[in-house]
Amino acid sequence: MFEAEIDAGVLKECIEAIIAVVDEGKLRISAEGLNLRAVDPSNVAMVTFQLQNDAFDDYRFSNGAHDEGLEIGMDFQKLLSILGIGGREQVRLSVDEQAQKLYMRMGSLAYTVNLLEPSSLRKEPKVPELEFPVQVVMDIEDFRRTIRAAEKVGEYILLGVDGDEFYMEVEGEMDKLRLGLRKEQLIHLTPGTLHSLFTLDYIAAMSKGMSHAENVTLNLGKDYPLQIEFEVAEGKGKVSYLLAPRVE
Amino acid sequence: MFEAEIDAGVLKECIEAIIAVVDEGKLRISAEGLNLRAVDPSNVAMVTFQLQNDAFDDYRFSNGAHDEGLEIGMDFQKLLSILGIGGREQVRLSVDEQAQKLYMRMGSLAYTVNLLEPSSLRKEPKVPELEFPVQVVMDIEDFRRTIRAAEKVGEYILLGVDGDEFYMEVEGEMDKLRLGLRKEQLIHLTPGTLHSLFTLDYIAAMSKGMSHAENVTLNLGKDYPLQIEFEVAEGKGKVSYLLAPRVE
Amino acid sequence: MFEAEIDAGVLKECIEAIIAVVDEGKLRISAEGLNLRAVDPSNVAMVTFQLQNDAFDDYRFSNGAHDEGLEIGMDFQKLLSILGIGGREQVRLSVDEQAQKLYMRMGSLAYTVNLLEPSSLRKEPKVPELEFPVQVVMDIEDFRRTIRAAEKVGEYILLGVDGDEFYMEVEGEMDKLRLGLRKEQLIHLTPGTLHSLFTLDYIAAMSKGMSHAENVTLNLGKDYPLQIEFEVAEGKGKVSYLLAPRVE
Structure with missing residues (x-):
């Protein structure tokens, strides 16, 4: 019942x-x-x-x-x-x-x-065991706005950290868009040097799914899946997306 | 002139x-x-x-x-x-x-x-002589909102009264939507037991046509036409729609 | 640099x-x-x-x-x-x-x-030497609104002056729309008697391009190009459109 x-x-x-x-x-x-x-x-x-x-x-x-x-x-x-x-x-x-x-x-x-x-229905997937060397926590609006702009430019997006900077980068045939946020502009950043490439369509759909959250946590590795975590229901619910990387 | x-x-x-x-x-x-x-x-x-x-x-x-x-x-x-x-x-x-x-x-x-x-132009129709055993007067927003929701579900809508309740009901292949309003939630209701089925498209168009009214009057019978009445121009105008029922 | x-x-x-x-x-x-x-x-x-x-x-x-x-x-x-x-x-x-x-x-x-x-890219055009016998300065909203209404009616628009009146006129198969503004309803008008016909699509696009301006200046002749001038960047920029007339 x-x-x-x-x-x-x-x-x-x-x-x-x-x-x-x-x-x-x-x-x-x-x-x-x-x-x-x-x-x-x-x-x-x-x-x-x-x-x-x-x-x-x-x-x-x-x-x-x-x-x-x-x-x-x-x-x-x-x-x-x-x-x-x-x-x-x-x-x-x-x-x-x-x-x-x-x-x-x-x-x-x-x-x-x-x-x-x-x-x-498709079988419930097993959650793979993953370890993410880098974690980035950022304001959700910075994230969503960049994704919206990125969609105008290209199909794939690079997410990475370079020292104390987190970046998102997308290249079109003629143009390139890059968001770079330094540690002090983020809520949290594990410094490092790595990046992974993802299909923008999936991240764009995900970014629509998180429109009510305040912050978003990105867990990253080198040519590794991306994990996106955020809260719903004023903290009484949790959502986690996992996205396979593209091989460059 | x-x-x-x-x-x-x-x-x-x-x-x-x-x-x-x-x-x-x-x-x-x-x-x-x-x-x-x-x-x-x-x-x-x-x-x-x-x-x-x-x-x-x-x-x-x-x-x-x-x-x-x-x-x-x-x-x-x-x-x-x-x-x-x-x-x-x-x-x-x-x-x-x-x-x-x-x-x-x-x-x-x-x-x-x-x-x-x-x-x-098509000839002006004769208004058929009709007698409606049941009259329902309701808030226009309850009516319009239900019609909008109904359009997501199916093609035909059942309007009826069952004792002291007025209901609107629509069935899809997998789902069913029903608005039930008891006498005290309505402005007026003639109690009874009857219903008629209508094509939703027509009622949806009509519900757009009444967007400035406050109340709507529905006159109903058993497998009988539906008459919808409302005011325009702050009461200085009157509109009446008549819709043939579908045979179930 | x-x-x-x-x-x-x-x-x-x-x-x-x-x-x-x-x-x-x-x-x-x-x-x-x-x-x-x-x-x-x-x-x-x-x-x-x-x-x-x-x-x-x-x-x-x-x-x-x-x-x-x-x-x-x-x-x-x-x-x-x-x-x-x-x-x-x-x-x-x-x-x-x-x-x-x-x-x-x-x-x-x-x-x-x-x-x-x-x-x-296409070569930069020479600006032809033009002399406009008539100048009309008007509120941009009167202009843009008329163009929007005109698009519902026809494909070509007549712009002209008749004595102390400036007019914009468009004819459809069944209907006709005309804006007539007398000198006192305009910011400026050179009186005269002349008009030219233009393809509405071009003027409609131009009217979208001037959405932030307050006034628009129209320079007109008899079966002659139309020059539209307005300011951008709070007066620190100037835009001028030139449009060839249609032969009636």
Whole structure:
């Protein structure tokens, strides 16, 4: 049995973070809160999402036979399109396992959607064991603005550190854009000398998914995956993206 | 002879209400005001429009030989596109019957448009004699918001009453949306048990046509047409839409 | 050597004025400021642009061997798309003649673009010697609003004076729009009786290029080119468009 109530804006923020990588996925519901781990169709990007039960105004879960919690298959795009209509109001969620349905109630509006058959969804990925030599924490607006500008210039983006500077760099046929931030312009920087190249499209989608956060943490290596971490639901939820590097 | 002056915003509101159903039609001008009755090309929806002469800041009409008033064929889409440019200012209208032209003056801008030949337009429909067992009066925003959400879900919408509740319901392949409002959440409700099904596209267009009203009245029957009524021009005008039901 | 600093909003305003006619062109840099003269690909419209050095917050130029200043080939659309990302902040510009590159720095963001090979660009046009019997100075909003409305009606626009009135007139198949402004509604008018016809598309593009100006000066003749003049950068820059008439 799952039944919960949450601010519509907070739920929207969470779903936006997830659909930056996947349109649908398996959401795991437990007494502690919600969890999701999914890879995008091209197997290049992964999202890990956690939302604590205290992000909800009301949260009830009894798992009966499910030791590991309840797993439901969700079409996140559908949910978002319905949430987009309402204002910032309360949403009441409940799951009917027997009928395989999610119920969502906003004021006098009741929305019912069939759950997706979990076996029809891509398998939950294993999180690879990774160690990142460099961590950068920066203001989210610096990050998002640079990504928006970068999209005008090229297709791939280089993220790196050079001593005490973090940089993002994109090259077009005729032009080049570079953001360079020194340690004192960042919230945190591990100094070093390394960089990795990424496909801009993925990072651009991710940067849309983090529009409500304040800071973003980038974990980097040399020709290594990029991990992007940020908070949702005023710190009561966490999102982590993992993106494979391009070989230069 | 017809010459009149009206607030551009009020005229825009009226034309928007009309083009929810028809792009062009016969407008009847009399000493009392303006009238229009027209059906949409597919013969599924009808609009009846009335605007009293006191909605105008100046209104002059002398019908000469026309006992029933003057009938002019109008391209409402054209008028709206020109009105859309101006701000909220005064519009001076006049009709030259001989030349078959409408003159519209907004400040220093003069717009002249040929009237449409009335015989080229669909015949004015007869208003069928209908009796509606149920009447619902509701806040327009509840109505419009539900219609916007419904468009994300399906193609047909069920409108009905069930005892003391009015509901709107739409089903998609995977999901279902339902607005249920109890008597105390409505301005008026005739209790009953009945419903009818309608094509959502028509109601969605109508809901755009009523964006300036405060309340909307829905007259309903069992597998019966829907009549939607609302006011324009701060109560000095009335619009009524009639929509044929779909057979389930 | 050229290095300068300017408000991003002012630079944007200048580039928008230029791209109303050309996407790329030769910009001439001298100790006095910037200059450009270019014709559009169809040879129907010309833009002349001047920006004084005091429109900049910092301006350094030493021309070495270039007596006539430095000439650089610029892709203005590219510049505008990057400027569009930033807010209203300072932009630092510099040119590396050897490397044939323009550097643009906004805060921590550095943008480098290859200069276009001047020989690959259309030759700078000669400004024809023209004498305009009539001059009209008007509020820019009256002008821009009429052009927007005119686009809904037809393809060509007549600009003329008739005694003490200036008028703009456009005819569609079914309708006609006319703005008539008497001398007292204008800032300046040379009375007369003449008009010329122009392709609306060009004037519509130009009217977008002047969105930050307050007044616009129109110089007119009988079946003669139209010259449109306005200021940019709070009077520290001047733009002049020249448009060939259509033969009626």
